[in-house]
Amino acid sequence: MSEHLGLDIGGAHLKASDGFTCRSVPFPLWKSPEKLTDELRRLIGQFPQARQIAATMTGELADCFESRAEGVREILSSLEEAAGSRAIRAWQTGGEFFTVAEADEFFELVASANWHALATWVGRADPGGNVLLVDFGSTTTDVIPIESEIPQPAGRTDLERLTSRELIYTGCRRTSLCSLCHEVEIDGRRYGVAAEHFATTHDVALVLETVAESPDSLDTADGRPADREHAFARLARMLCTDKDAFERTEWIRVAEQFQRAQEERIGTAIETVLNRWRCDPTVWVLAGEGEAILRKVIDNRQLAQNSRELVSLNEMLGASHSQAACAFALSRLSEERKL
Amino acid sequence: MSEHLGLDIGGAHLKASDGFTCRSVPFPLWKSPEKLTDELRRLIGQFPQARQIAATMTGELADCFESRAEGVREILSSLEEAAGSRAIRAWQTGGEFFTVAEADEFFELVASANWHALATWVGRADPGGNVLLVDFGSTTTDVIPIESEIPQPAGRTDLERLTSRELIYTGCRRTSLCSLCHEVEIDGRRYGVAAEHFATTHDVALVLETVAESPDSLDTADGRPADREHAFARLARMLCTDKDAFERTEWIRVAEQFQRAQEERIGTAIETVLNRWRCDPTVWVLAGEGEAILRKVIDNRQLAQNSRELVSLNEMLGASHSQAACAFALSRLSEERKL
Structure with missing residues (x-):
């Protein structure tokens, strides 16, 4: 168990990993965005050691949101509510973490950045x-x-x-x-x-x-x-x-x-x-x-x-993490950067 | 107004015409097949003169049904319940009407036959x-x-x-x-x-x-x-x-x-x-x-x-019938054949 919880908030699934265990929950975001906070709270609750949340998303494209900017904002706002006192960072395609305020402002770098988190971790793992x-x-x-x-x-x-x-x-x-x-x-x-x-x-x-x-x-x-x-x-x-x-x-x-x-x-x-x-x-x-x-x-x-x-x-990840590779990668990146 | 009511029971719309007025009701059959009887009853109720119902369908392909045979059977059964004492015939691609029992038996001829009813009426109207x-x-x-x-x-x-x-x-x-x-x-x-x-x-x-x-x-x-x-x-x-x-x-x-x-x-x-x-x-x-x-x-x-x-x-039909052309055609075919 680690204090660093990676979260990958997609349009059809929510995925979480602390680098040791992972969870994947089917959640059709476009059908019921109003339930996102509760779903995230439940998911985070399964990792009681988590102090630092490292998030990424693709769910902002779901058509329950009028625009991707609105999607990023709403998802981060649900996450803040669900995370309580835990700190939150969001991965961005520049290769670093953003605070929630930065993520809101530069939403283009945060929207659908999960592939970049995974690629960054794969690079770090250095297959050569x-x-x-x-x-x-x-x-x-x-x-x-x-x-x-x-x-x-x-x-x-x-x-x-x-x-x-x-x-x-x-x-x-x-x-x-x-x-x-x-x-x-x-x-x-x-x-x-x-x-x-x-x-x-x-x-x-x-x-x-x-x-x-x-x-x-x-x-x-x-x-x-x-x-x-x-x-x-x-x-x-x-x-x-x-x-x-x-x-x-x-x-x-x-x-x-x-x-x-x-x-x-x-x-x-x-x-x-x-x-x-x-x-x-x-x-x-x-x-x-x-x-x-x-x-x-x-x-x-x-x-x-x-x-x-x-x-x-x-x-490389172990079979139990194959379904939540981006969340796993985020947990590791978060730990490595000592956020 | 006519005693002959044409009904076109699709997967997304229900359409009705007595050859003079028509109705088209959005109804996503695949989402709530259990409501079909009530929807049909309401629709038929808008044509109080109707004594003879001439039906066709494409709704049997909706994936709420396990097979097209089941779809034809279920739709006809809903229609029988909704129609009460009115007589029912179903158009078939052989170019005639079937009774409900015949339609159940030869469902392949009744499934998605609405195009054929329209083409038959167009032929009868004889553009030459x-x-x-x-x-x-x-x-x-x-x-x-x-x-x-x-x-x-x-x-x-x-x-x-x-x-x-x-x-x-x-x-x-x-x-x-x-x-x-x-x-x-x-x-x-x-x-x-x-x-x-x-x-x-x-x-x-x-x-x-x-x-x-x-x-x-x-x-x-x-x-x-x-x-x-x-x-x-x-x-x-x-x-x-x-x-x-x-x-x-x-x-x-x-x-x-x-x-x-x-x-x-x-x-x-x-x-x-x-x-x-x-x-x-x-x-x-x-x-x-x-x-x-x-x-x-x-x-x-x-x-x-x-x-x-x-x-x-x-x-040819008049603008008010353009949205329910197959239902219109059925009403006319039913009247013509003095069912």
């Missing part, structure tokens, strides 16, 4: 040489060059990173399949895809059996269990039909097409970042739930041929 | 010769060839129609922008687009001023008013930023790119249907909220050069 951090998370994917232990991104804000391709807003769990491709092929015919949130990349993973079923989880497009049978039904709904319209083998091929479309997007983005960087990474650090898919993309495109090794962040 | 009906609605687009007054689609179910391109699951109001394109250009730079339901095609129309503002409506991606200012904010969120990140003229160009992507999709589908049909339509009947965009697509691609005329369904 030039490092490319690729984090394929539930909602988004980050591709961050790190030189001499310091993140060297071409973009700092999400907007800049969407054009530098260091941010690809596609993930391995929450992403709507209709954002990936417009049509799929079955038995030689091409079918248009429904523009509805009927199924997500998590359903693709369930159908392809690259992720374990979690029948107790109802955090799916239709609110039904996150198991394979229901994933087939959700996938079928993308073509306005039922799962028995085709054999399972055909649906598996449909799932593969969605996955390939996403791999293509991520692979192209990684190549764009590498081409701009003009140096081969010595070490790749792969992170996020979709790490296995990243390895496949890197293999297929032979991107790491001149690299020394591919490191798993999950292994 | 070969007719192509193109209906660009809030959620989907239909392209239906009609010969000698009879619809001649290559597909009957939604699945078949997604491959025949007679159904394009993209609409001019509810469609998520992330389903339209993966990146947009601003000032020479290309930006990836967020895979979130942050903005819809209705926001594109608001930004481009091709639709009137409706500040009282909160039926938007973020639940904020359907006015132009909020549409700019929603559009900006697609790039993870605020509307003041760029000049208005730039955001207008972004909106145009989303619209062009959709026009491209619809134009290609129309050409596919025309190529298979191998005859030039004598008359085009254009329908749906997006009629003006359809005219642009047809003009730009010079698709109607050998056609006699382009007819507006809204003009």
Whole structure:
């Protein structure tokens, strides 16, 4: 246990880590921002030793806020209420912590800065040489060059990173399949895809059996269990039909097409970042739930041929922290800087 | 007023028409299927003369139902309860009405048959010769060839129609922008687009001023008013930023790119249907909220050069019925067949 509690306040999850244990709580911020203070209070309460809170966020983009400035302000204000007498600092993409007042003033540096905290910690952990951090998370994917232990991104804000391709807003769990491709092929015919949130990349993973079923989880497009049978039904709904319209083998091929479309997007983005960087990474650090898919993309495109090794962040952190890597990183950065 | 009440039970709206007056009620079926009976009862109650109900649906695809068969059954069962002593028939894609028992048994013919009812009525109204009906609605687009007054689609179910391109699951109001394109250009730079339901095609129309503002409506991606200012904010969120990140003229160009992507999709589908049909339509009947965009697509691609005329369904029906064209068609078909 440590006095330094890292908090990552996202639009769909709240994550906390003191560098030893971590917690991840599903919390759809955009649906009930008024409950954020209570949720944060409960979460912080699980770390009674915490005296110093090191926060980052992506939740300011949730559309319950009129603007990102309002989002940063509201989230920090909820956090202040929840934190009581504990001190609060917010990570900023300049590579330091801000006080709450500074964070309010320079909200652009604090908004969606969690990737930068993680990249800073990875740099500090010094896997050696030039490092490319690729984090394929539930909602988004980050591709961050790190030189001499310091993140060297071409973009700092999400907007800049969407054009530098260091941010690809596609993930391995929450992403709507209709954002990936417009049509799929079955038995030689091409079918248009429904523009509805009927199924997500998590359903693709369930159908392809690259992720374990979690029948107790109802955090799916239709609110039904996150198991394979229901994933087939959700996938079928993308073509306005039922799962028995085709054999399972055909649906598996449909799932593969969605996955390939996403791999293509991520692979192209990684190549764009590498081409701009003009140096081969010595070490790749792969992170996020979709790490296995990243390895496949890197293999297929032979991107790491001149690299020394591919490191798993999950292994660096230990499995228990893989779900809350940014919060873990913040806890360590906070401790290191003796805030 | 007529004894014949047409009902179109969709996933997002309930629509009713007795051929003279019509009602359209927003009703998100997937969120509260248990309220369908009461909503239908209220709607039917507004037509006290109604003795005969002629129904069609698309709501069976809503993901509150495990399968489309269950959806058809549940919707008909709610309708029976709501209709009391009134007789009920359901339109089927064979071109006739079914009893409720028949509809339950042959649910594939009843599921999403509303386009067929409309095309049948358009054929009956006989604009003359070969007719192509193109209906660009809030959620989907239909392209239906009609010969000698009879619809001649290559597909009957939604699945078949997604491959025949007679159904394009993209609409001019509810469609998520992330389903339209993966990146947009601003000032020479290309930006990836967020895979979130942050903005819809209705926001594109608001930004481009091709639709009137409706500040009282909160039926938007973020639940904020359907006015132009909020549409700019929603559009900006697609790039993870605020509307003041760029000049208005730039955001207008972004909106145009989303619209062009959709026009491209619809134009290609129309050409596919025309190529298979191998005859030039004598008359085009254009329908749906997006009629003006359809005219642009047809003009730009010079698709109607050998056609006699382009007819507006809204003009054929009268403006008050344009929002409930399928329900209107059903009322007339029911009366004509003296059910």
